[in-house]
Amino acid sequence: MVKVLLWGSLADAADGQREVQVEAGTLRELLDGLGGNFPGLRAELERGVSVSIDGRIYNDAWFTPIHEDSEVVLLKRLKGG
Amino acid sequence: MALDDTKKTRDFKVIGTRPDRPDGIDKVTGRARFGADMVLPGMLTGRVLRSPHAHARIRSIDISKAEALPGVKAVVTRADFDAVPDDVADILDNCMAGEKALYDGHAVAAVAATSAAVARKALKLIEVDYEVLPHVTDVDAAMKPDAPVLHEGRQQETVPKGMSPNVIARSEFGHGDIEAGLAKADRVVERTFRTAATHQGYIEPHACVATMSSDGQGDLWVCTQGHYMVRNTCAAILGLEQGQLRVTASEIGGGFGGKTAVFLEPVALMLARKSGRPVKMVMSRSEVLRASGPTSSTSIDVKIGMTKAGKITAGMAELRYQGGAWPGSPVDMGAMSAFAPYDLENVKTIGWDVVSNRPKAAAYRAPGAPMAAFAVESAVDELAKGFGLDPLEVRLMNGADEGTKASYGPTYPAIGLKATLEAAKAHPHWSAPLGENQGRGVACGFWFNFGGDTCVSLNITPDGTVTVSEGNPDIGGSRASMTMMAAEELGIPYEQVRTIIADTGSLGQNEVTDGSRVTFAVGLATIEAARAAKREMCRRAAMVWGIDEEAVDWEDGAARPAGPNAGKFPPMTLKEIAAIASNTGGPIAGHHEVNAEGAGVSFATHMVDVELDRDTGSTKILRYTVLQDAGKAVHPSYVEGQFQGGAVQGIGWALNEEYVYGEDGILQNPGFLDYRIPVASDLPMIDTVILEIPNPGHPYGVRGVGETSIVPPLAAVANAVSAAAGVRMTDLPLSPPKVLAALQGRARTEA
Numbered sequence: 001m002v003k004v005l006l007w008g009s010l011a012d013a014a015d016g017q018r019e020v021q022v023e024a025g026t027l028r029e030l031l032d033g034l035g036g037n038f039p040g041l042r043a044e045l046e047r048g049v050s051v052s053i054d055g056r057i058y059n060d061a062w063f064t065p066i067h068e069d070s071e072v073v074l075l076k077r078l079k080g081g
Numbered sequence: 082m083a084l085d086d087t088k089k090t091r092d093f094k095v096i097g098t099r100p101d102r103p104d105g106i107d108k109v110t111g112r113a114r115f116g117a118d119m120v121l122p123g124m125l126t127g128r129v130l131r132s133p134h135a136h137a138r139i140r141s142i143d144i145s146k147a148e149a150l151p152g153v154k155a156v157v158t159r160a161d162f163d164a165v166p167d168d169v170a171d172i173l174d175n176c177m178a179g180e181k182a183l184y185d186g187h188a189v190a191a192v193a194a195t196s197a198a199v200a201r202k203a204l205k206l207i208e209v210d211y212e213v214l215p216h217v218t219d220v221d222a223a224m225k226p227d228a229p230v231l232h233e234g235r236q237q238e239t240v241p242k243g244m245s246p247n248v249i250a251r252s253e254f255g256h257g258d259i260e261a262g263l264a265k266a267d268r269v270v271e272r273t274f275r276t277a278a279t280h281q282g283y284i285e286p287h288a289c290v291a292t293m294s295s296d297g298q299g300d301l302w303v304c305t306q307g308h309y310m311v312r313n314t315c316a317a318i319l320g321l322e323q324g325q326l327r328v329t330a331s332e333i334g335g336g337f338g339g340k341t342a343v344f345l346e347p348v349a350l351m352l353a354r355k356s357g358r359p360v361k362m363v364m365s366r367s368e369v370l371r372a373s374g375p376t377s378s379t380s381i382d383v384k385i386g387m388t389k390a391g392k393i394t395a396g397m398a399e400l401r402y403q404g405g406a407w408p409g410s411p412v413d414m415g416a417m418s419a420f421a422p423y424d425l426e427n428v429k430t431i432g433w434d435v436v437s438n439r440p441k442a443a444a445y446r447a448p449g450a451p452m453a454a455f456a457v458e459s460a461v462d463e464l465a466k467g468f469g470l471d472p473l474e475v476r477l478m479n480g481a482d483e484g485t486k487a488s489y490g491p492t493y494p495a496i497g498l499k500a501t502l503e504a505a506k507a508h509p510h511w512s513a514p515l516g517e518n519q520g521r522g523v524a525c526g527f528w529f530n531f532g533g534d535t536c537v538s539l540n541i542t543p544d545g546t547v548t549v550s551e552g553n554p555d556i557g558g559s560r561a562s563m564t565m566m567a568a569e570e571l572g573i574p575y576e577q578v579r580t581i582i583a584d585t586g587s588l589g590q591n592e593v594t595d596g597s598r599v600t601f602a603v604g605l606a607t608i609e610a611a612r613a614a615k616r617e618m619c620r621r622a623a624m625v626w627g628i629d630e631e632a633v634d635w636e637d638g639a640a641r642p643a644g645p646n647a648g649k650f651p652p653m654t655l656k657e658i659a660a661i662a663s664n665t666g667g668p669i670a671g672h673h674e675v676n677a678e679g680a681g682v683s684f685a686t687h688m689v690d691v692e693l694d695r696d697t698g699s700t701k702i703l704r705y706t707v708l709q710d711a712g713k714a715v716h717p718s719y720v721e722g723q724f725q726g727g728a729v730q731g732i733g734w735a736l737n738e739e740y741v742y743g744e745d746g747i748l749q750n751p752g753f754l755d756y757r758i759p760v761a762s763d764l765p766m767i768d769t770v771i772l773e774i775p776n777p778g779h780p781y782g783v784r785g786v787g788e789t790s791i792v793p794p795l796a797a798v799a800n801a802v803s804a805a806a807g808v809r810m811t812d813l814p815l816s817p818p819k820v821l822a823a824l825q826g827r828a829r830t831e832a
Contacts, residue, residue, distance in 0.1 A: 007489070008252070054492075056680070056681070057529055057530075059676075076252060077413075080531050080597060080598065081281075081338020081448045081596070
């Protein structure tokens, strides 16, 4: 299981939980698991999110490995200029 | 992919030097071809008719008289576009208005004609019947329950019920207990800050030339930060297959985020499709300011508590950004980055995305972050000064470091913030004396940096020169950087490599040139492509020598036997291997395709001295120093250029630049005379200090540097002006009338 930190307004969409557990070994499994376990998160997931894994930002690389002790933070989708 | 190269010490031969840029001669002699320079046989001139109203329902558009005008070959309105996928619906709506014109300058029709004069005349013959609607351009006014409404049904579920439909989304970040933290403070500062909308101010206006043939194939030459984005977006809007539309990026005269969107391109393609002729479209400066993307204007409440020893006990910010007429202001990134330079137990930010009757905000260098940093860094400065503390020491005491839980969630790996603060403290600028009417300001800034889809193809020519093809327009010297990284990896001179920007038909998908990603991501792909070519060249040498390819190493531009057991053969240089490539299996190339995620975050500290004219309220920048972590500076001159450019744009944002709307919702200053960006004579030489804390995610330790440098200057300048004026300045730009009013107000108070 991977522990995922949700930012404030996402926590509201996950029944107020700021940390949730998801069975996931990759980024894709993480996003699928979050959407499956927490329907309230789906709207935000569909709008697009970024994920910080051990301090590095990932957007779309589904098979980025996530370890059980990884720090995983769901973020609003990031965009640069 | 092995990304652990920075763990070993490496002596670079090309990286870190300062060769001439490969596009330099063309640019200084005028030979470089920018967007408006492309000419095709039979080409028509396209022009856009724009709304004179800030908000109006379009009852009807009569184009018959324009179509009948001799020389007019096509007239386009929204009726010419079919329904489009949801993800490009707002983009089309911005390029060509549908039911409503949503801002002054919104495109409502376009013509293609045999000359500019005919096109202009045709625009005057188009009759648009508008029902003028109430408008709103201010972010706080747009949030009021009785504000004129731009869209119904766009509000996200994150917004509490009962708010204006103009409030599109709410986000919240942070951790800890704000009230408990504030209770521990010896002083709490609570202020509201405002920033004006500013434009990226690129010198080259948007321009493109489009062709569309009857078999569905099209070509587009365009000035953009991302021609793959242009291809994909235009294909979706026009119902084309992406592979049938080839887009070639011209040289680009600045972008800074503002050219990461399409404005003219779908319209030019539609005009070309309808007329059967090539169509060129070039915006005027007025059109650029009225109808391409500025940044958000903002209104930000900040509340920060500090002990008298300088420890921040809690930080809170509520940020309201209007992003123009459609959802998508960069408020989330403002809310995430506002307190990112600090290690805080208690921190909370709330962001509100708001629409208003202004052009849709486009990205602008670290989108959303400079305004948030202005608010937070001003409040920190006020608290530090109020306790008589050194603002650099306060930032060192509270600054984020490796292991800090960032305000937006993650725990930082190795970062360079404190290194920039220590370097600032040691810099002679910090201890230099100040004169009368002068003030010094300091501020920190943070940016995320990105990677994304990237392709590089590297080809060895028969004579042993090397060509690198990449898919990102060169907006900051990236051809030089890629050339250097290829030369470094191959062990050959810089002059033996040439890098070009390939069209969309020549490489796979490439993310836009944004997010400070190119030197990081394209550099990574260039190095990997060079490594692939090296492996192949080692294999060819092994064939010639009759040994195993594993027994061949690549060093200093040549294949060499790996050790004494491999056999005694003289090194075979890249040129020698290239010369016999046909004999050993054919042409030699390397390529690499990757979604280069995992870019490292970046921090900077800026210091500035200003002098105020007490009679006019004008501010002169006396001295400015940028200190920033570059990971590894590939070409230090271009890193310095990025630092300096960000500082200068930030100075403009802080002092001069401002979208001024009249009561009628019409932009009052759509030209560079009235919208004033800083010019060379306004500024001292911007001093730079490059720090190099390697990014473990890049083979050479590179971090993006293009955006972070615009984050601190708004606050740094405001802190300096506040120090000189003796009044906390909270409303940007700090134009002479505002500074003069503050000075006079203080004089009255003292009297």
